[in-house]
Amino acid sequence: EKYLVIHGPNLNLLGTREPEVYGTVTLQQVNERLLAEAEKNGVELDIIQSNDEGEIINLLHKHRSLQGVIINPAAYTHYSVAIHDAIKSISVPVVEVHLSNIHSREEFRKKSVTAAACIGQISGFGYHSYILGLYALIHHNQL
Ligand code: DQA
Numbered sequence: 001e002k003y004l005v006i007h008g009p010n011l012n013l014l015g016t017r018e019p020e021v022y023g024t025v026t027l028q029q030v031n032e033r034l035l036a037e038a039e040k041n042g043v044e045l046d047i048i049q050s051n052d053e054g055e056i057i058n059l060l061h062k063h064r065s066l067q068g069v070i071i072n073p074a075a076y077t078h079y080s081v082a083i084h085d086a087i088k089s090i091s092v093p094v095v096e097v098h099l100s101n102i103h104s105r106e107e108f109r110k111k112s113v114t115a116a117a118c119i120g121q122i123s124g125f126g127y128h129s130y131i132l133g134l135y136a137l138i139h140h141n142q143l
Pocket residue numbers: 009010072073074075076077097098099100101102109
């Protein structure tokens with residue numbers, strides 16, 4: 001079983017980027033914790049960060065034979081019909097995750113155009129959202 005984590009734009013700066021909103025844990029630390037969880041559950045995990053919408057779409061296409069994708073589309077969440085369509089175009093189960101609770105922030109963050117293409121959304125648990133996303137996919141695949 002193999003899964004992919006896609007971190008969207010600006011998440012490379014996690015740890016120093018608006019720490020009051022996103023916390024002080026760096027992307028590398030998040031990735032280390034994710035890899036440890038994957039190992040504990042006997043699954044393989046690839047992790048990629050991209051600031052580019054087209055690259056994220058290509059990544060989804062390229063990994064369409066995996067067992068699942070955990071994606072934080074970051075700002076693209078709120079307007080990328082192209083990422084929505086890319087998720088719809090593949091049959092891999094995709095879980096959308098957010099560090100912050102997008103429903104408790106600015107009005108423009110409350111709407112996710114990408115979540116409707118996913119099997120579900122996890123939002124508001126800091127980096128644990130990613131770990132919960134991995135568990136959600138493992139559980140989904142066991143059903
Ligand atoms: C985010 C929430 C988005 O609104 C924002 O643009 C991000 C990060 C989150 O993980 O909380 O970049 O996806």
